[in-house]
Amino acid sequence: MVAVRRSKLKNESPFVANLESRTSTYSGVSSVGRKGTLALEYVRQGPQTVLSRSSCRTPWHLLPPIYLDDTGCAYTLLLNPSGGLVGGDHLTLNLSLGGRAHVLMSTPSANKVYRSLGAQAAQVVEITVGPEAILEWIPEPTIPFAGSRFCQAIHVTLAPSAAVVLWDAIVSGRIAAGERWAFACLKNEIRIATASGASILERYTLCPGDSSGEVGLVEPWNYVASLYVVSEAVDDEVWKRLEERLASLLDERPERILGGVSRPAVTGLAVKLVARSAPDLAFVLDGLWQATRRELWNLPPVVWRKY
Template identity: 35%
Template sequence: MTATQAGQTPVSPLGQQTRTGTLHLTFEQVDGRTVLMREFQKAPLMIVRPFALPCGTLSVFVVNPTGGLLGGDHNDIQIRVGPGARALILTQSATRVHPSPTGAAATQTVQLSVAQGGRLEYYPERTIPFAGSRLVQTLHATLEPGAELGLTETLASGRVHSGERLAFAEYRSRTEVWQGSRHVYLDHLRLTPGPHTRTPGIWHDLDYAASGVFVGPGTVQDWPAEPGQLASGRSAGGAVWLRAAAAQGLRLDASLHTARQSLRQQLFGATALQIRR
């Protein structure tokens, strides 16, 4: 058994101390309200006290007070939503990925589980990979029939305003969604910037990208779309996918917010989110 498997803090060959953050949350419906029934958190991952939104959804902010992920760090996030419960997971700030002297990748695994009649929405803030950094993350969602899921993620090409653009070493992300025994969505992305990365069709002059997947019982009639910036459609498995890119982060955020609200209303029959920060 390795030190990581034993729950100890791993140490790199050069003596660099790394961190393993853990966050396990379970939401249930009790007397018509969503409550956080169980939580386990291990620094540097923690949550702000959950609060109910006017629509009845219980919102939780995830916080990392250390300033980001260092090479060799690992985050383990597990979220379960029971029947009838409604949970919204947000992050307080962007995820900053720092390099390590050894070149080791920071890693993150996210496991989402939603029971029949439950709804989980997971909308983390932007990921910003610093020059020389590596990030490998996987997200696996398991939905019972009748469960609802909303997920969006955004990525910057680097610390753009500091002159770092596509200077990270590697970014890998795998997102998959299962509904019962059906594989309804798979997105596997690997970016390794090089001399040809700035050619049209890859990033060109756009510095911010977003992806998303939504699963719900409703029918989409008004598909979110903005020429040259945002598109949506349906996967072969029946999930709704979303893609967006923009030269400015705020412009991407605005487009993503509008598209997200539209899909929530059409697929979930949900009212607009009123988030208190």
């Protein structure tokens, strides 16, 4: 479900407020979980964005940003060397971008969520993007294993003239192992609030492991993804051109990719899609992302260096 609200929202939603109690419901299981925290602050320093302050607690591992081109964008990988999330894990990330900073966040591999006997794993991301700053949030997909329980919340607050490109994708499971929609439950929330007070909210729950055993119309597909591009500093004509371009990209692989692009009440675009395979998902992400960077900031495609 995607909803658009005009009123300002409190920093703490009921969705997030209940995460801690949910992860600790089964005390015997959650005792094996870890409470990892990662805090990152970026500022613009001359022609580059630099990491000005950081702190982390296991299982997060801090990698310093690198620079892939001459744009000054700080490219940072979020690394969890434990291999994935188990029941009882509660990871938090607090990310802050100062004025005119430009940060690209990604992950070196998929976010794996392992089987749990009761307690869920949770990940909460709180992001603040300063005036005229740009955040590109492009992680690898989340793979929920059979029997896993996962809850994620991503909240973004934009200052005047700030921009965010936010990508989020989940997989039906370990497809090669014959696991499709076999996880117990997955809950996801994305909220982006702009400086004008408008906000966009996506919230959904998939529980193929409950009594119904259904996930609705998404069942024939293996990947579900969302892309949000939001900025109050972009002209309406630019949004119109980008909307047309993104819509045409979604039509390039009929029967392999199904999606749509819309203009929500916030200033920007929302894309929802499903895909058959990992190559299909990578194809559509590359196209959507490249078109967005070119149209909004006249920036070249990113050449990944993850391995």
